[in-house]
Amino acid sequence: MYSFKNDYSSIAHPLVLQKLMDCQNEQNVGYGLDEHSDNAKKYIKEKIKKDSDIHFLVGGTQANMVVISSILRPYEAVICCDSGHINVHETGAIEGQGHKCITVKGDNGKITTNDIKLVLSIHSDCHMVKPKMVYISNATEIGTIYSKKELIDLYNCCKDNNLYLFLDGARLASALAAGDIDYEDLGRYTDVFYIGGTKNGGYLGEAVVINNKAIANEFDYCVKHFGAMLAKGFVGAIPFEVLMKDDLYYQIGKKENECAQYLASELRLLGFKFMCDSVTNQIFPIVNKNMMEYLSKEFLFEVWEYRSDDEIVIRLVTSFTTRQYHCDQLLNYIKSGQ
Numbered sequence: 001m002y003s004f005k006n007d008y009s010s011i012a013h014p015l016v017l018q019k020l021m022d023c024q025n026e027q028n029v030g031y032g033l034d035e036h037s038d039n040a041k042k043y044i045k046e047k048i049k050k051d052s053d054i055h056f057l058v059g060g061t062q063a064n065m066v067v068i069s070s071i072l073r074p075y076e077a078v079i080c081c082d083s084g085h086i087n088v089h090e091t092g093a094i095e096g097q098g099h100k101c102i103t104v105k106g107d108n109g110k111i112t113t114n115d116i117k118l119v120l121s122i123h124s125d126c127h128m129v130k131p132k133m134v135y136i137s138n139a140t141e142i143g144t145i146y147s148k149k150e151l152i153d154l155y156n157c158c159k160d161n162n163l164y165l166f167l168d169g170a171r172l173a174s175a176l177a178a179g180d181i182d183y184e185d186l187g188r189y190t191d192v193f194y195i196g197g198t199k200n201g202g203y204l205g206e207a208v209v210i211n212n213k214a215i216a217n218e219f220d221y222c223v224k225h226f227g228a229m230l231a232k233g234f235v236g237a238i239p240f241e242v243l244m245k246d247d248l249y250y251q252i253g254k255k256e257n258e259c260a261q262y263l264a265s266e267l268r269l270l271g272f273k274f275m276c277d278s279v280t281n282q283i284f285p286i287v288n289k290n291m292m293e294y295l296s297k298e299f300l301f302e303v304w305e306y307r308s309d310d311e312i313v314i315r316l317v318t319s320f321t322t323r324q325y326h327c328d329q330l331l332n333y334i335k336s337g338q
Contacts, residue, residue, distance in 0.1 A: 001298055001299060001300060002298075002299055002300070002326050002329065002330070003299070003300035003301075004299055004300060004301045004315075004316040004317055004318070004322075004330070005300040005301055005302055005317065006199075006302070006317050006319070007171070007199045007200070007256065007281060007317050007318065007319035007320070008198050008199050008319070009319065009321075010319060010320070010321045011203050012201060012202055012203035012239065013201035013202075013242075013243075013248070013252065013320050015242050015248065016201060016202060016203060016238070016239050016242045016243065017203070019238055019241065019242045020203070020235075020238055023036070023234070023238060028232075028234040029234075030231045030232065030233060031229060031230070031231060031233050032055070032056060032229070032230070032233030032234075032236075032237065033233070034233060034234040034237070035234075036234040036237045036238050036241050037056065037233055037234060037236075037237035039237075039241045039245075040054075040056070040207070040237045040238075040240035040241040040244060041054045041237075043240070043241065043244035043245050044195065044207060044209060044240065044244050047183035047184075047244060048183045048184055048186055048187030048209065048211075049183075049184050049187060050184075050187035050188070050211060052187060052209050052210055052211045052216075053209075053210040053213070053216035053219060054207060054208065054209050054210070055207070055208045055210075055219060055220065055223055056205055056206075056207055056208075056230075056233065056236040056237045056240065057194075057205065057206050057207075057208055057223065057228050057236070058204055058205060058206070058228065058230070058236065059198060059204065059205075059206060060085065060168065060170045060194075060196065060198065060206055061085075061089075061090045061091075061093055062206075062226070062228050063168075063194050063206040063208055064085070064086050064090060064093065064094065064135075064168060065090070065093045065094060065096075065097060065226065066208075066222055066223055066226050066228050067166060067192055067194070067208060068086070068094055068097070068099060068133065068135070068166070069094075069097040069099065069222065069226070070215070070219055070222035071132075071133060071164055071166075071192075071215050072099050072132055072133060073132070074098050074099075075129055075130055076099065076129065076130050076131070076132035076133070077099055077100040077101070077102050077123075077129040077130065077131050077132065077133075078094065078099060078100075078101055078102065078131075078132070078133040078134070078135050078166075079102045079103075079104065079111070079115070079116060079119050079131050079133065079134045079135065079163075080101050080102070080103060080104075080111070080134075080135040080136075081103065081104060081105075081106035081109060081110065081111050081136070081137075081140070081141075082103040082104065082105055082106065083106070083109055083140070083141045083142065084101070084103070084135060084136075084137060084141065084168075085137060085141060085168060085170070086101055086135055086168075087101045087103055088141070099129075100129045101135075102119055102123070102129070102131060104116075104118070104119060108140075108142070108144050108276060108277075109137075109140035109141055109142040109143075109144045109276070110136070110140055110144060110146055110150065111134060111136055111154065112150075113153050113154060113157040116131075116134060116154070116157050116158070116161070116163070117157070117161075119131055120161055131163065132162075132163060132164065133163060133164045133165075133166055134154065134158055134163055134164070134165050134166065135166050135168065136154065136165070136166070136167050136168065137167070137168040137169075137170065137171075138151075138167055138168070138169060138171075138172060138175040138179075138181070139171045139172075139174050139175040139178070139278075139280040139281075139282070142275070142276050142278060142282070142284065143260075143276070143278025143279065143280045143281070143282035143283065143284070144276065144277075144278060144279070144280075145175045145178050145179045145181075145279060145280060146175075146179070146181065147179060147180060147181070148179070148180045148181050148185055151167075151181055151185060151189050151190075152185075152189055154189075155189040155190065158191075164191040164192070164212065164215065165189070165190050165191050165192075166190070166191065166192050166193065167186065167190045167192075167193035167194075168193075168194065169186075169193050169194050169195050169196050169206075170194075170196040170198070170199055170206070171196060171199050171200065171253075171280065171281065171282075172193075172194075172195055172196050172200065172253075173196070173200040173201070173249050173250060173252050173253030173256070174200070174253040174256050174257055174280040174281045175253070175280060176249075176250055176253055177250055177251075177253035177254040177256075177257050177280075178253070178257050178279045178280050179279075186209070187209070187211055188211075190211060191210075191211055191212040191215060192208065192209065192210045192211060192212065192215065193208075193209050193211075194206045194207055194208045194209060195207040195209065195240065195244070195249070197239045197240060197243065199319075200243070200249060200252055200253065200320070201239070201243055201248070201249070201252045201320045202239030202240070202243060203239060204236065204239070205236045205237075205239050205240065207240050207244075252320045253280075253281070255320070255322075256280075256281035256318045256319060256320065256322065257279070257280055257281055257318075259281070259318040259322045259323070259324060259326070259327055260278070260280065260281045260282065260283050260316070260317075260318040261279070261283075262324060262327055263283060263316060263318070263327040263330065263331070264278070264283045264285075266327070266331050267283075267285050267331070267334075270331070270334060270335070270338070272285045272286065272287070273285070273286050274286065275304070275305070275313045281317060281318045281319070282315060282316070282317050283315070283316050284304055284313050284314070284315055284316075285313075285314060285316065286311055286312065286313055286314075287312050287314055288309060288310045288311070288312065289309040289310070289312060291334075291337070292312050292314060294337045295314075295330075295333070295334070298333055299330055299333070301314050301315060301316050301317075302314065302315040302317075303315075316330075
């Protein structure tokens with residue numbers, strides 16, 4: 001049974017695991033003050049062409065909570081798409097720290113400048129929470145991506161209105177490989193973003209990159225305060241030392257996308273329709289109940305939206321382990337059951 005359920009079902013890319021094994025007999029300084037952390041930070045800075053503040057955290061929810069809580073004052077809020085991870089899949093982590101998520105409908109999973117302006121026009125006095133941050137994901141929860149122009153427009157809108165722009169890069173490798181935004185753009189047109197390792201070939205970890213020096217001050221205190229600082233910080237840095245040294249991170253995203261888009265194109269030829277036009281490693285075909293039950297006998301996947309017995313949106317996700325023959329196995333199985 002092959003899993004298209006998510007992109008973190010396997011431990012790590014072989015090169016990442018090999019590096020970890022190579023370091024087995026080392027003794028390193030703790031708390032991120034080691035050579036591996038220094039190397040990983042250097043490689044990231046070289047890619048974004050900026051001397052940003054970088055911290056290695058364990059997971060996405062933790063990274064989002066620490067970043068947002070460290071920046072916002074108690075009465076300040078974050079604007080996000082209604083499908084955004086911080087709004088739907090983080091068990092109230094942001095609200096639990098006292099910060100409201102102001103949701104907007106967005107456009108195909110993406111926030112627009114008009115969404116931001118509308119929120120600002122409504123939240124106009126001290127009787128409501130004050131919007132201070134805009135949170136976006138690239139790729140989004142439904143596999144869409146922001147263009148470079150869209151990112152620049154959002155950043156300029158945030159600067160014009162004294163807001164911070166935070167980009168969640170849990171699936172950043174896939175987004176980079178699919179669009180026209182590059183590493184340097186991320187350093188230039190966000191206040192803070194993170195490079196996802198967990199879903200992009202690392203065994204764990206997200207690299208938080210703070211570009212705005214005004215919010216970088218004492219961030220390490222916040223990391224420790226929230227229990228997010230690893231004593232064995234080098235363990236969190238090693239994946240990024242490997243993924244960011246050359247082009248491996250980008251290549252992982254590229255291969256994931258190729259498999260997903262191959263699968264999508266072949267499913268369309270078989271008559272399947274889709275919830276949206278994803279260009280990354282998540283696709284959302286619509287099936288009926290019989291097909292869903294048939295597929296679940298041999299493959300793992302997520303049921304994304306149950307509209308009716310005739311319209312069920314499922315999510316298929318490709319990962320660094322996915323090869324075309326895995327996709328062909330799924331396609332041949334579908335053909336044999338039609």
